[in-house]
Amino acid sequence: MSWLLLLMFAADQPLPFSHKTHTDTALLKCAECHTMPAPGEQATIPETKKCMSCHIAVKKDSPHIQKLTEFHTAKKAVPWIRVYQIPGFVFFSHKLHTDAGAKCETCHGPVAERDVLKKEVETNMGACMSCHAKNKASNDCSTCHEKLN
Secondary structure (H helix, E strand, O other): OOHHHHHHOOOOOOOOOOHHHHHHOOOOOHHHHOOOOOOOOOOOOOOHHHHHHHHOOOOOOOHHHHHHHHHHHOOOOOOOOOOOOOOOOOOOOHHHHHHOOOOHHHHHOOHHHOOOOOOOOOOOHHHHHHHHHHOOOOOOHHHHOOOOO
16 A cells, blocks of 8 residues: 555544544643653543543433443543554654644644544655754754664
């Protein structure tokens, strides 16, 4: 499958989730759900407790919210299928990027406008190096990769 087809692919998620609804209606910001606990290197996927803080009352009769409630009651995470993921041999710090002024949309596209999340921005070495060059950030190998002895 070509990378272009991968960019257009939307994973079949265990629950339908609209970022657009949550940003437009609930007025949530990315960091309210995708927290970056210290030291801030990784953004998290929200626990069901966060979702249930509203959904204990909002749309509680929806079959999808009832399924969310089942995950929460069983103390199980929703088995979301990751849309954006980088290889384990690459060091990426959300904190370094946000501190440098990068917005979530820079790497993830206009997620807040989407009812269905799909990979819209390429997150490969070439794309990262182009972004680093454009923003005058280091493209030295050890910036993102561990030095080999």
